[in-house]
Amino acid sequence: MSVRKVILHHMVMTLKNPFTTSFGTFLDKEFFVIEMEDETGASGFGESVAFSSPWYSEETVETNKHIMGQFLIPLLLESPIEHPDEVSIRFKPIRRNNMAKSALENAVWDLYAKRNNNPLYKELGGVKQQIDVGISIGIQPTAKDLVHVIEEFVNEGYKRMKVKIKPGADYEMLKEVRRHFPDILLMADANSAYTLDDLDTLKKLDELNLMMIEQPLAHDDIIDHAKLQSVLATPICLDESIHSIEDARKAIELGSCKIINIKIGRVGGITESKKIHDYCSQQGIAVWCGGMLESGIGRAHNIALTTLPQFILPGDTASSSRYWEKDIIEPEVFVEKGVIHVPNKPGIGYDVNRQVLESFRVDKTVFSKKNILA
Numbered sequence: 001m002s003v004r005k006v007i008l009h010h011m012v013m014t015l016k017n018p019f020t021t022s023f024g025t026f027l028d029k030e031f032f033v034i035e036m037e038d039e040t041g042a043s044g045f046g047e048s049v050a051f052s053s054p055w056y057s058e059e060t061v062e063t064n065k066h067i068m069g070q071f072l073i074p075l076l077l078e079s080p081i082e083h084p085d086e087v088s089i090r091f092k093p094i095r096r097n098n099m100a101k102s103a104l105e106n107a108v109w110d111l112y113a114k115r116n117n118n119p120l121y122k123e124l125g126g127v128k129q130q131i132d133v134g135i136s137i138g139i140q141p142t143a144k145d146l147v148h149v150i151e152e153f154v155n156e157g158y159k160r161m162k163v164k165i166k167p168g169a170d171y172e173m174l175k176e177v178r179r180h181f182p183d184i185l186l187m188a189d190a191n192s193a194y195t196l197d198d199l200d201t202l203k204k205l206d207e208l209n210l211m212m213i214e215q216p217l218a219h220d221d222i223i224d225h226a227k228l229q230s231v232l233a234t235p236i237c238l239d240e241s242i243h244s245i246e247d248a249r250k251a252i253e254l255g256s257c258k259i260i261n262i263k264i265g266r267v268g269g270i271t272e273s274k275k276i277h278d279y280c281s282q283q284g285i286a287v288w289c290g291g292m293l294e295s296g297i298g299r300a301h302n303i304a305l306t307t308l309p310q311f312i313l314p315g316d317t318a319s320s321s322r323y324w325e326k327d328i329i330e331p332e333v334f335v336e337k338g339v340i341h342v343p344n345k346p347g348i349g350y351d352v353n354r355q356v357l358e359s360f361r362v363d364k365t366v367f368s369k370k371n372i373l374a
C-alpha cells in the first residue's frame with residue numbers, strides 16, 4: 001500500500017454544552033480530520049484528538065499540525081507500507097507527539113481495512129458485536145444540577161456515570177449523587193487535581209462505593225499513585241500517566257492502578273493500544289476506552305478498539321448527539337439502552353458526510369509526494 005496524498009481538514013465544531021474539567025472548560029473542539037489516499041484512489045480517515053490548549057497534555061492542534069506536516073507525513077509518503085503496524089515503527093525516530101502519530105496511524109488502519117473489504121474491528125481481532133457505554137459528565141455548579149444531569153443519562157440507559165471532580169467539588173457532590181442513585185455504576189475523574197496532601201478527602205471517597213477514581217494525582221506520576229492505591233479501597237484508574245505499553249507495565253508492577261483507561265491518541269495509535277490491551281489481559285487488569293470529545297471519526301475508531309475482549313468496563317464513547325448538533329459521519333453514533341451496535345461495513349464502518357465536514361472546516365492543507373519530496 002502506497003500513501004499518495006494526505007489532506008488535513010482543519011475543523012472547528014461547537015459543543016452542544018460546555019464541558020468543565022478540573023483544568024478548564026471546553027466550549028468547542030478544534031481538530032484535524034486526516035484523509036489519506038492510496039495508489040488505488042481509496043481513502044481512509046483519522047482524527048487528531050489534541051485540544052487547542054495544552055491542558056490535558058502538552059500537545060495542541062498547532063503542535064499536531066507542525067509534527068504531522070514537517071515530520072510524520074513525509075515519513076509516510078517515503079515508501080510503501082505493508083501493514084498498519086509498521087507505521088509506529090516508522091514514526092519511532094520522532095519523540096512522543098503521540099496524538100499526531102495516532103491521527104495518521106488511524107487513517108492508515110481505516111484505509112488498510114477498506115482495501116481488505118473488512119470492518120476495522122475485525123481487522124483488529126475484535127470479538128464484540130455490541131459494546132457497553134457510559135458517559136462522562138463535566139463539573140456542575142451544584143449537587144442538585146449534577147443529580148439532574150445524571151437522572152437524564154440514567155433514563156437514556158447509559159451503563160456507567162463518570163463525574164468530573166476537583167477540590168471543593170468532590171465528596172459532598174458525589175455523596176448526594178449516591179443518595180439519589182444507590183445502585184448505579186459511578187466513578188470519578190479528577191484529571192490530576194489532587195496531591196498526597198489531599199489524602200483525607202480521597203480516603204473519604206471510599207465510603208461511596210465508586211467503581212474507580214481516575215487520575216487523582218499528577219499527570220506524569222506513577223509513584224504517588226502507588227502510595228495512594230496502597231491506602232485506598234477504591235480502585236485507581238490511570239489516564240494521563242499512561243503513554244505506552246512500557247508505562248502500563250511500570251504502573252502495574254508498582255501497583256499504581258488496578259484499571260487503565262486506553263485512549264488511542266494518548267498512547268500513539270491503535271497498534272500501541274492493542275499492545276496495552278493484550279498486556280493488561282495477561283495481567284488481569286481491566287481496561288476501558290476513554291474519550292477526547294471526538295467527532296464521529298474518532299468515535300468510530302474508539303468503537304472498533306472497544307470490541308477487543310479485555311475492554312470489560314463501559315467506555316466514554318457516548319452518542320454523537322451528546323456532543324454535536326450534527327456529526328460529520330453517517331449514520332451518527334447512536335447509543336441505545338447503553339449499547340452501541342458495531343457497524344459491519346468495511347473500515348471504520350461509518351461514511352463521512354462531506355457536506356457537513358466542509359461546513360465545519362476552517363482550513364485545508366494537502367500533502368502529496370509531489371509537493372513534499374520535490
Ligand code: OSB
Binds near residue numbers: 056189239294
Ligand atoms: O480525562 O477523560 C478525560 C474530556 C476532555 C479531556 C479529558 C477527558 C475528557 C472526558 C470526556 O472525560 C470524554 C468524552 O466524553 O469524550
Ligand code: MG
Binds near residue numbers: 240290
Ligand atoms: Mg480522564
